[in-house]
Amino acid sequence: MGKLVVAAHGIGDHVPDFAAEWEAILRRNHPHGDFQVAGLWWHDVLQKVAEKYPIVEQQFAAALAQFGFAKLQEVLDSAGYAMVRELFMDVVVYIAMGDMTHYIQTEVALRLKRVIHDAGAQPEETLLIGHSLGAAVLPHVVWDERNHIGYIPYGGMLLLASPLGIESPVPGVIRDLLGWMAGDSGMDRKAMLTAFAREWNEGDLCFLNNTRDVVCCDARFAIGGVDKDLIPLRQGFNKEEIAVLNRENPGSVVRFAQGSADPRDVVSNHAVTLYLERPEFQRAFAGMLGETP
């Protein structure tokens, strides 16, 4: 039996069979690969939490509207608020509320176990591919499993546009994603990355980052003829962190540049299809499948 490839999506809207699009690309680029693809759909979990924890209580705004104060309801019903909520709230609900991080992570971990069980596969034969926030949830899930069984049992992990490098400017208020992984262990970012990279055999871990993608790199965009970093945070791993990852697991951080520096391309520079079509991805994936170059 070949490998089971489990795909985990990121933020935004995703249907339960979202992985069909991923599979089509994987099959086209690896026609002789012996693998099956299963989607790890968790959009509903994020939605459930985001709906429970709105910035403002929806029912409160609706009640105010009934009593003549409609402005708040208008803001909440606007397209702008919907977009902010769809993109921003998914990330906020995952990282800002500790118990909800536990809840989401636990639900995703259970779904992962069930997907593998239903496919009749073993973890050792399973490759995990995560995109965007899915590329933060997967490391969290496997690290929690490692903390409970002493090792990571999966065959490989490909993280596309992972926001794991984002550094919280106020870690005392909101932990960043690496800080969350380290938990109460006392490990700093570099120690955490060292420990994580060592858990995988060489070639079985790959961070794939587009330097034009604001989610995983400090991408600069041309605004008014000047290159600007749109986000006042450090999103990507710094040079030392990349060196640590590549020292502990050679080739585990792969960077490329694709897409324009036009701010209107922020979304397309982050698209999962862009990542899946990259030759760097295909090389890493082929290696994990055991295909000869």
Added chain:
Amino acid sequence: MSLPLHWLAARTAVALALALVVLAPRAGGAGELPDAAKIRAYVVGVKELATEIDDPPGDNQSIKAYLDGCVARATDLLALATTTPPDQAALLAGLRRVMDERNRAKDALGELTVLGRHLLREENHEQWPALGAYLTGDYLEYLVVKRELLERKYFEEDDPAEANLLEGWINGRVGFLQYRERSEAWYRAHGVSAWEVTVRTEPVVLLAASNDAGVLFAGGLLYNFFPTVAQRPDDPFTADVSDGFFSKQVKRVGLRAGAGAVFDGEGPDLLLGLGLQVRAISLWGTYQPDDTEWSLAFGISEWDWVKKLRPFLPYFGR
């Protein structure tokens, strides 16, 4: 034709052995633990790895100490596995302890040489899984129980749609409220705290002659009654939940304090309140400083109810 008795006995024994092989759960199934042979094999394997390090170990001191520690801990575990009669609970606790100490030792290794990294991977991927796989069932049980309790605390309420970001942040940040896996405090069930803070706006109706309506911005400290949760024997991905009277009927109780406004037909007046909440219903003792007036008030932490009560709320929405 009659068959010799020993042939029948042998055939029965073979059939039984085959049935046991087919029916036996894989390593790591719930309730299964490594036997002495598996632990011995791990000890031997790790000792062999340690022989690849020169004496004195030089730059490989930390990996040498790590491997020696692994051998020492597994030897202690072996002693537990060979006691007569075998104590499965002690062996499981021992295996968890060995895994915890080993994880901490791995995390503290510091920088390693190329040989060090190779030996760590060998121990981690080739030796340890023979023991660690037996904790897989334990891990799945932890996931199922944790998920169910968090679901119960945060989503199976009477008023789940009334929360907000601030409330979520507080419950996830404050020590006695947040999930803590290793804590065994009396108010926790499998690490999930029964305590919860709410920060919400809430409609209230004064139980005075006027039945004035008001709004309170209120903070509350609530106690959740949890059911007993275990893993279902027939479906390891699902929880088996047993509710008692309090977890089924009462669900949550707590104290609240708030400040807001009451609408008495002559514009809003300041309203202060202290309340007792059961499920989504609160009974408030309120005070209006402007009129130096005390009253009881009734509140529901559910704005949908306001729509139903509107005909009875004389000033709301006019």
